Amino acid sequence: MSYELPKLPYAYDTLEPYIDAQTMEIHHTKHHQAYITNVNKALEGLDALAAKPVDDLLRDIKGVPEDKRQAVINNGGGHANHSLFWQILGKGKGGAPKGELAKAIDAEFGGYDAFKEKFANAALTRFGSGWAWLGLDKGRVVLLSTPNQDSPLLQGITPLLGLDVWEHAYYLKYQNRRADYIAAWWNVVDWDRVTEFYKAAKG
Amino acid sequence: MRRTRRDFLRTAGTLTAASAMIGAPIEAYAQAAPAPQSAPPPPAVPALGKMTVHTLPPLPYDYNALEPYIDEATMRLHHDKHHAAYVNGLIAAETKLAEARASGDYEYVEYWSKKAAFNGGGHWLHSMFWKVMAPPGNGGGGEPQGMLAEKLANDFGSVAAFRAHFAAAAKAAEGAGWALLHYRFTDGRLVILQAENQQKITSWNTVPFLGIDVWEHAYYLKYNNRRADYVDAWWNVVNWGQVETNLTALMGAMKA
Numbered sequence: 001m002s003y004e005l006p007k008l009p010y011a012y013d014t015l016e017p018y019i020d021a022q023t024m025e026i027h028h029t030k031h032h033q034a035y036i037t038n039v040n041k042a043l044e045g046l047d048a049l050a051a052k053p054v055d056d057l058l059r060d061i062k063g064v065p066e067d068k069r070q071a072v073i074n075n076g077g078g079h080a081n082h083s084l085f086w087q088i089l090g091k092g093k094g095g096a097p098k099g100e101l102a103k104a105i106d107a108e109f110g111g112y113d114a115f116k117e118k119f120a121n122a123a124l125t126r127f128g129s130g131w132a133w134l135g136l137d138k139g140r141v142v143l144l145s146t147p148n149q150d151s152p153l154l155q156g157i158t159p160l161l162g163l164d165v166w167e168h169a170y171y172l173k174y175q176n177r178r179a180d181y182i183a184a185w186w187n188v189v190d191w192d193r194v195t196e197f198y199k200a201a202k203g
Numbered sequence: 204m205r206r207t208r209r210d211f212l213r214t215a216g217t218l219t220a221a222s223a224m225i226g227a228p229i230e231a232y233a234q235a236a237p238a239p240q241s242a243p244p245p246p247a248v249p250a251l252g253k254m255t256v257h258t259l260p261p262l263p264y265d266y267n268a269l270e271p272y273i274d275e276a277t278m279r280l281h282h283d284k285h286h287a288a289y290v291n292g293l294i295a296a297e298t299k300l301a302e303a304r305a306s307g308d309y310e311y312v313e314y315w316s317k318k319a320a321f322n323g324g325g326h327w328l329h330s331m332f333w334k335v336m337a338p339p340g341n342g343g344g345g346e347p348q349g350m351l352a353e354k355l356a357n358d359f360g361s362v363a364a365f366r367a368h369f370a371a372a373a374k375a376a377e378g379a380g381w382a383l384l385h386y387r388f389t390d391g392r393l394v395i396l397q398a399e400n401q402q403k404i405t406s407w408n409t410v411p412f413l414g415i416d417v418w419e420h421a422y423y424l425k426y427n428n429r430r431a432d433y434v435d436a437w438w439n440v441v442n443w444g445q446v447e448t449n450l451t452a453l454m455g456a457m458k459a
Contacts, residue, residue, distance in 0.1 A: 030428040074377055127321055128400040128418070129378030148378040166378070167419035168428060176284040176420065 002040040002050060005033050006083055014091045018184040020173040028086070031168055035078030035149070042071035054080045058153040077149035081131060084162050088194055094187035101195045104141045105134075118143055120182045123165050134161040134194070136201040158201040161194045250301035257297075259290045260330050268338040272436040274425040282333065285420055289325030289401070296322055324401030328381060328414055335413050335449070337442035344439040351447040358393045365395075366438070369415075372397050373434045379418040385409035386450060388457035393450075410457070412449035413441070 008028055013021035043050040049057060049064060054076050057064065064072045096112050097105055109115035115134075123132035126145040135142050135157040144152060145165075152159045163185060170181035262268075262282055267275040296319035303309050337343035347355055352362055359365035372395050373382035381398040387409045396406055398414075415421075415437055422433035 026427050034428070128380075167423060171419060171423040172427075175280050175424075176288070 002043075003036045003054060003079055005029075005036055006086065008086050010089075010091060015089060015188045018187045019089070019170075023169070023172050026172075027082075027164075027168060032079070032082040035075045035082065039072060039075035039079055042068045042075060054083070055153055058151045059156070061154055073151075073154065074149050077151040077154075080151050080153065081149055081159075081162060081164070084159055084197075085164055088161055088190050088197075089188045090190035090193070091188065093190040093192070095191055097191045097195060099195065101141075101191070101198045104198070108141045109143070115143070116186065119163070120179070123163050123182050124179060126165055129166040131165060132163045133157075133159050135159050136198065139202065141198075158197075160197045160201065161189065249305040250298060251304035252301050254297065254301060257290050257293050257326060259287050260333065262333050264338055269336060269343070269440045272339060272439045273336075273422075277420075277422065277424050280424075281416075281421060282329075285418075286326070286329040289322045289329060292318060292322030293326050320402040321400060324398070324405075328383075328398070328401060328411070328416070331411065331449075332414055332416055335442050335445050336440045337445070339439045342442050342444060344441065345443065347443040347446065349447065351443065351450060354393060354450070359395075369395050370434050373415050373417050374431050376417050380404075381411075381414050381416055381418075383411035384413040384446075385411045386453045386457070388453070391454070391458075410453055412453055413446045 005028070008024070011021075012024040012028070015024060039054070040050070046065070046068070057072065057076050058080055061069060061073060096102065102112065105112060105115050109118055119132055119134065122143055122145040126132060126147070128147065130145055130147045130150070132145045133143070133152050135144060135152045137155075137157045141160070142157060144157065146152060163182065165178060165182075170178060174181040174184075259282075262278070266278040266282075269278060296315045299311065299315040300319060303312060303315070346352065347362060355362045355365045359368060369382055369384065376382060376397045376399070379400055380403075381401075383396050383398055385394045385396055385406065387394050387406075389408045394406075394409060396409070396411075397404060398411075415434065417430060417434070419430075422430060426433040426436075
């Protein structure tokens with residue numbers, strides 16, 4: 001059993017003009033695919049591990065032999081992170097969280113605007129390659145950023161919303177202007193989907 | 204052997220000269236540099252200690268000089284935006300640390316120390332990077348010669364083995380980082396190390412004098428995800444003469 005590239009829920013140009021079609025295509029078919037190819041390679045001969053959903057693999061990273069662990073963190077993480085990313089994006093989806101999730105964000109961050117500001121700051125101050133996240137940590141919503149492809153699952157935090165700030169995620173259209181990319185990205189965040197993840201994680 | 208003050212000054216002077224050769228812009232050089240984008244304001248409160256005026260060094264060639272291996276648009280962004288940001292970031296961090304010394308308030312010393320390391324690393328490595336490249340066929344490309352060729356062959360088995368090792372390290376660097384060739388002054392040999400970001404997985408008894416930036420901003424516009432193609436192409440612009448000059452300066456300044 002090996003991991004496979006999930007299909008995008010939309011076309012490569014659906015998120016234009018906020019995220020350009022060329023980036024979507026390269027990001028999906030090259031970068032995400034490479035993570036999958038590499039995690040499958042790392043788990044060759046470790047069938048029990050390869051059969052696990054990638055999220056479970058990351059939640060229990062100590063179960064991966066030490067000599068393969070970093071490769072799995074990097075590439076299993078890359079696979080998990082991007083699989084989530086494609087799902088929380090969508091055309092015409094920008095807006096605000098509603099219901100339970102909105103209440104949790106208000107309580108934790110002091111409102112949606114305050115949350116956006118803190119999230120953008122986390123994304124901007126993640127130097128080098130990494131991600132900014134909204135996650136669920138023991139029933140509470142939390143904001144964090146991680147380096148490279150480190151998944152919040154490694155820390156026992158369930159990711160609900162993620163923003164890829166590796167340069168490959170924005171360089172063709174935004175070049176060095178990461179702040180512009182972040183500002184544009186809010187227009188394609190699918191809060192309904194994020195709420196689904198929140199409800200599922202809360203249980 | 205008891206080190207005298209004269210010994211210290213002589214070594215420090217040679218080190219400064221060596222670093223100036225490799226990358227750090229010296230004052231006269233600095234006059235020609237374009238103003239950094241949005242330079243940070245001067246310290247708001249008294250700052251304690253000498254403040255270096257860090258400046259963005261000019262490229263030794265035109266933005267399009269490394270075509271077709273490194274594209275003009277990338278060179279413009281990389282130098283004028285990314286490197287400039289490291290210069291500004293370093294000035295800001297050092298200013299804040301100087302203010303902390305003046306006020307005695309070290310609440311944010313960890314934050315600004317990290318910023319100083321990141322931006323200082325970025326400024327130094329990029330200053331070195333521009334200089335170890337040259338237009339293909341006009342200083343760039345070809346084979347290392349003389350003492351450098353001998354040293355590479357000696358320390359890595361052969362020049363080809365050095366190239367293969369260096370390229371592999373560059374291609375395998377996870378996320379944003381560098382592959383760097385260092386001079387290790389404790390035993391006088393060359394070593395290949397990666398850097399993560401601009402300042403991580405560093406080493407204390409070595410100084411890098413040749414490097415390739417493998418942050419995605421260094422190659423994405425032309426090569427997209429194909430970092431391996433960028434690394435393979437980059438050899439065509441390596442200025443082996445400058446690299447040898449760098450090594451000679453370091454070997455002179457820091458005897459094993």
